[in-house]
Structures are given as C-alpha cells and as structure tokens.
Amino acid sequence: MRKIKYKKERKVQPTFLDYTGIHKQIKTEMQMFVYDVNNLTEYQEFKVDDLDKCFDTTQSNWLNVHGLNDVEVIKSIGEYLKVDNFILGDILNTTKRTKLDEYRDVLFFNIKSLLPIENSDNISVEQISFLLKNGILVSFQEKRGDHFTYLRERLRTHSGIIREKKVDYLLYLLLDAIMENFYVTIESEENKVEDLINLSKTSTNPMILELVEKHRDNFNFLKRSIIPLRDSLYSIKSIKDDNIFNAIEMENYSFFDRLHQESLELLEQIEYDVTSLDSASNFYFSQQNHKMNEVMKTLTVVSVFFMPMTFIVGVYGMNFDNMPELHWKYGYFIVLGCMLVLLLGMIYYFKKKKWY
Known part of the structure; x- marks a missing residue:
C-alpha cells in the first residue's frame, strides 16, 4: 500500500520552500514557446531573467520547467507572476493530492501523472503543476519526459487549431495528454490481471494471491489519484458560473467538461477491473478446492x-x-x-x- 510520508520536522514558515520529490539530482531547465496563428518563437535554455524581454502579451506564452531542485528559480517565476508562496509550496510538495486553486487572476492546477514501469508491477508517479494567467501558461515537471512531445511538434508544425487558440486551450491539451497516461496504465494493469486470471485457472501457487493484492493496491492507488482530479475538473464549472476568471475563454470550458467525463469513465473502468481481480481470487480458491478434492x-x-x-x-x-x-x-x-x-x-x- 502506498502511504503519504511526512517529514518529522515540518517547516511552518510561509516563506520556506523545499522540493520534497525523489528527483533530487535533476537540474532545473526551462524552455519557452511564444506563438500565435502566424508566428512561433522557441527559446531553449531559457532563463527567468529573459521573461521581461521574451514574454509577449499579444501572443500566447508557454513556459515549461523541467526539474524542481532550484527553488530560487521557482520563486522567481512566482514573483514574476505574483503568485503567493503557498501555491509555490504546493508545486514543490509532491505529497499533495491533485487540486485546483483559483487565486486572484491565477489558476493553479496540479495533477499526478502515472505510468507503468517496464518489467515491474509498480507504477511510476510524477507530479505536474500548472499556473495559468492571462496570456501565459507555466508547466512544472519533476523531470524530463515525453508527456508533451507531440504537442511541441504540433506547435512547430502548426498542426490542428492549437496555435489559433489561447493558452487555456493548451492547458486542456496538456491535461488530456496526462490523462492519456491513466489509460495506458490501466490497460497495462488489465493485461497483467488477464494473465493472472489465466494463471489462476491452472496453478495453485500461493504467489497468485500476492499478485492479486498487489494489483488491487495499484487499482486503489489509481482510484485515489483520479477522484481528486475528477473533483478539480468539476470545480472548473464553478469558475465558469462565477464569470470572473478571464484566463479561460467561455468557448473552451466544454473541453474541460470533456476531461471531467473522461475521469468518470476511468473510475468506472477501475471499478470493473477490481471486480475482475475477485475472479482471479475465486479461480485460485476453486482450483485449490478441486485439487484437494482430487487428493x-x-x-x-x-x-x-x-x-x-x-x-x-x-x-x-x-x-x-x-x-x-x-x-x-x-x-x-x-x-x-x-x-x-x-x-x-x-x-x-x-x-x-x-x-x-
């Protein structure tokens, strides 16, 4: 069972920021995309000091941050966007559950990205956070990954309507890419459970029960990760009803509604998969009883x-x-x-x- 671990000595000063993740050796790097329908400018090895000269209020701006070890860089971004320290603390604290916060003119969204580990029954977890403000979207990743590679290519090749929309639409695409990982993880777990069910029909190895409980824990962990995401996506409706937050265009709220529906589908699929695990247990005990009866x-x-x-x-x-x-x-x-x-x-x- 995965448990949230807290440090014994908790810092309560609001100005204290500390990265709590496991990727302590990854250097903090940034890249910046400034784009509209006709133009795209990409900045590699971007520095916080370049924000003043590169940020264009007439275009859409996407700042992507890899690695959260350099707390001063994170603080500098927060100061530029006028974001309070408690939000920056949530970005750096990877034990926090998925949440959505609307504070002044900034929308904060953090989410757990889950992927299966190759040749293992464990699941890789990474926290990804977003800050959305008029004209700019900042994404924070604990490490470099290929979550958004195809979105960068769509920006570069002007594929689809991504460059015709504002950064709120880009936020939708980024969240959708992360939710795609949930489907990949669930599919991987389902394949393993199917193999486990077939094995339970022919074998009475006690290891089967251990694997059943392991995958049950994985499904429960997936469920615990998706439920707060579902609630956060539903909360976007209240932002729409308030009609105060202007960083999300009215026509784009329907895209977030679509993500909310996907989260419901994911939860329903997980419930079904947990039931399938019961079948593996039943087959195992039936096989045990049959073997005992034969003896x-x-x-x-x-x-x-x-x-x-x-x-x-x-x-x-x-x-x-x-x-x-x-x-x-x-x-x-x-x-x-x-x-x-x-x-x-x-x-x-x-x-x-x-x-x-």
Whole structure:
C-alpha cells in the first residue's frame, strides 16, 4: 500500500520552500514557446531573467520547467507572476493530492501523472503543476519526459487549431495528454490481471494471491489519484458560473467538461477491473478446492481397495485352534490369489463407474 510520508520536522514558515520529490539530482531547465496563428518563437535554455524581454502579451506564452531542485528559480517565476508562496509550496510538495486553486487572476492546477514501469508491477508517479494567467501558461515537471512531445511538434508544425487558440486551450491539451497516461496504465494493469486470471485457472501457487493484492493496491492507488482530479475538473464549472476568471475563454470550458467525463469513465473502468481481480481470487480458491478434492478422492479409492484385504488378513490373524484353512498346504497362496482377484474386480468395477 502506498502511504503519504511526512517529514518529522515540518517547516511552518510561509516563506520556506523545499522540493520534497525523489528527483533530487535533476537540474532545473526551462524552455519557452511564444506563438500565435502566424508566428512561433522557441527559446531553449531559457532563463527567468529573459521573461521581461521574451514574454509577449499579444501572443500566447508557454513556459515549461523541467526539474524542481532550484527553488530560487521557482520563486522567481512566482514573483514574476505574483503568485503567493503557498501555491509555490504546493508545486514543490509532491505529497499533495491533485487540486485546483483559483487565486486572484491565477489558476493553479496540479495533477499526478502515472505510468507503468517496464518489467515491474509498480507504477511510476510524477507530479505536474500548472499556473495559468492571462496570456501565459507555466508547466512544472519533476523531470524530463515525453508527456508533451507531440504537442511541441504540433506547435512547430502548426498542426490542428492549437496555435489559433489561447493558452487555456493548451492547458486542456496538456491535461488530456496526462490523462492519456491513466489509460495506458490501466490497460497495462488489465493485461497483467488477464494473465493472472489465466494463471489462476491452472496453478495453485500461493504467489497468485500476492499478485492479486498487489494489483488491487495499484487499482486503489489509481482510484485515489483520479477522484481528486475528477473533483478539480468539476470545480472548473464553478469558475465558469462565477464569470470572473478571464484566463479561460467561455468557448473552451466544454473541453474541460470533456476531461471531467473522461475521469468518470476511468473510475468506472477501475471499478470493473477490481471486480475482475475477485475472479482471479475465486479461480485460485476453486482450483485449490478441486485439487484437494482430487487428493481426497484418490485416498478414498485406495482405502476402499485395501479395506476388504485388511478384513481378510484380520480374520486369519485370529488365534483360534479350529481354523482348517490354516493347515492347508496351499492355503497361503489361495488366500493371496483371492485377495488379488478381489482387488482386480474392484478396480474394474470402479473404472466402469468412472469413480476415478
């Protein structure tokens, strides 16, 4: 079971910021896209000091940050966008659950990106955060990844309507790309569960139950990650009803509604998959019971075969003087022959009745 771990010494000063993730050795790097329908400018190895000269209020601006170790860089971005420290703290604190905050003219959104680990039953977790303000979107990733590679290519090649829309539409596309990872993770888990169900039909290895519980924990973790995402996407409706926050255009709220529906579909699929895990457990215990019944059946048949012979041996083991058969010259061989005939007869009868 995955548990949220808190540090024993918690810093309560509002000005204290500290990255709590596991990617401590990754250098903080940035890239900037400034675009509209006709133009695209891409800045690699971007610096915070370049914001003043590169940020264009007449165009859409996307600042992507890889690595959160350099807290001063994160603070500088927050100061430029006039974002309070408690939001920056949520960006750096990877133990926080998915949430949505609307504060003044800034929309803050953080989400857990989940992907299966190759050749493992574990799930890779990365927190990705977004700051949306009029004309600019800032995304924070713990490490470099290929979550948004195809979106960068769409910007460069002017594919689709991405450059015709504002950065709120870009936020929708980024969230959609992350939610695509949930589908990939669930599909990977479903394939493993299917293999597990097939194995449980033929094997009684106790490791099957351990794998069932492992995948059950994975599905529960997925569920715990998607539920707050569903709630956050639903909260965007309240922003629409307030009609105050202007960073999201009215025509683009429908895209976020679509993401909300996808989150509901994901939760329904997880519920179904958890039920499938119960099938694996049932098959395992059925196989165990069937194997035990076969063993008991075999032992019973063997016992029945030897029961009459045991009776015969018991009779001739009695110490009575008047037992004529004891004095026959071939009595011993006759009794053994009768016992053999009786045994073969019982075997034939049981075979004919298909009792074994």
